[in-house]
Amino acid sequence: MKKISWLEATSIEEAQRAVNTTVSDALNKNYGKGAIIKSGGIDVLDLMKEGLIAPDRIINIRNIPGLDQIQYDAEKGLRIGANVTLAEIEGNKDIGSYYLALQQSVAKAATPQLRNMSTLGGNLAQRTRCWYFRSKEHACFRKGGAICFAKNGENEYHAIIDNGTCSSVYASSVATALLALDASVEIATMKGERKQVKMGEFFVPPWVEEGQENILEQGEIITAISIPPLKKGVKSYYIKQGARASYDWALADVAVVVEMSGKKCKKAIIALGAAAPIPIRVEDAESILVNEGISEESVLKAADVAMEKAKPLEKNGYKVAIFKTIIKRAIDKTTS
Template sequence: MSMRGFELYDATTVQEAVDLLKKNAKRPTKVVGGGSDLVGGVMKDWVQGKGMPIPEVLIDITTIKDLSGVQAASDNITIGATTTLSDIVDSKDVKQRIPLLSDAAASIASPLIRNFGTVGGNLNQRPRCWFFRGEDFNCYKKGGDFCFSVTGDNRYHAIIGGELCYIVHPSDTATALLALNASAKILGASGEKTVAFDKYFTGPRVDVLRENILKPDEFLTHVVIPNPAPGTKMAWTKLKDRQVYDFALVSVAAAFTLDGTKWKDGRIVLGGVSPVPYRAEVVESALKGKDVKSSISSAAALIRTVARPMSMNAYKVDLAQGLIERTVLAALGG
């Protein structure tokens, strides 16, 4: 299949990117990072629909110098949106302060993809649902009026929070960044704003055509991760299935503080289970004030109370329960 022509602009400043987004507001326009998802996936496979037109204008933001790199300040780390996943894995500051993010980035795809895939692209990549990625399925997410996963093969779909559409959020860095209480810096025609990742990702109930709050004229410029409180325990684990490349069947990012051996404060976030990176608050609150080691098994089991598996994916509920327990114990160091 041949690729239809599109206009490609190399933005050299963030302002230029904003101006291009504004100028092309009436046409399907996308910013592009490494292009591994957008150009190599969506456009190559010709995935489109009424609610998802093939882009006519691409704005390359990897040509903006200020947007690439890891900057360590005394109280946070700022990562530019075009920083590659490899650069995150290689960053000593990230490894030292927030190893959870190094581990999550290192678990993504292959070295080749990590070398050109950007963190902005990873966070904003479109879902992997095989009906969504197949041209013959005009589903809700493309502006159609059906979800093929409900009656079809839904073994990799959502077990929590699906509604109308049952995708799982594909980004491993998203899961890790939510556990680290990070924020997104967003720039658009109406200026700059900072939004916690808690509020960045949105499910199908908000808008089935999108997975986050970005408006068409906005893009992500930086990710800001505050220094974790001293003594924070953290760990990342991910279960994969070769049949779906290297995407998570279920992943868990845990970051928490202790009061002696007791859970003080923190987050347990699951990937691969829900249309958004999913914070397992039911587990967190069961651990509050409790001895973590002796309570984690019964606390992890509470994930069953919020899970609503589909016809073929009840196995993921067991995986999630087991992986929550394993990850929290790993963070404790044993």
């Protein structure tokens, strides 16, 4: 049996000194070894069980002080430490009151047991659940191979938009809500700095970088997520459709943020998960709501336009109808 050593990190700096690879590098450079960080450990353990990584050392960042706080301030907005669990986010009253879409996204993720273990930082950095990526037998594009096996294979759960290079989808459905809510990711860099990255710039699509789905480099650690305060009158809503109600990732999910002023729609954000390899905003659909106002026709039109770029694969055409339905329902919830 392989021996694995364990470091119980007590500070970000100690963890960073000990890390010598990212999970992405461990997978793509095909050596699978090295020292990697874990928080909740759900995905790290799965990747080990799947035989995709075999670290020599695990750096546990789960108990580093100061990463487990949720702070809300009406002027500054929300700040959630990277080690806060999904269950803690679900149960937080301020998040329920002011950032409903975020609360709904965590409440719909995984199962209660998994939400008790899963941290926000680990959730955002988990790897795709594409079954070809997760199979040791398939050297797929996201693992540094030449092809995407899903494109002409079992692709019912895969991307319907921007799926030409690789058709896997991002596993975090919480990221869909964070994208719509204009969240930023705070990252501790190896230079000892803290940088802020907008959620939309955190994701890396496969045509930019095949081997990783986010911008995290070796040793970089997410320390917090922050979301600006929402103006009065701004509502958010999140809907996830899975194959099962629990214990499953999204087939399709949507987060909508709408600012109304009387009957006028001043601002609309529509973010989709499990549609493309990374969470996306559908800006053409958003502008219909702003330009044409909210009516049965404009909402249906926005849902149609959101799917205009869809090019489903052989087995996932059904996702288009699901997306149109949940987009419409989410807009209705924020405007009624």
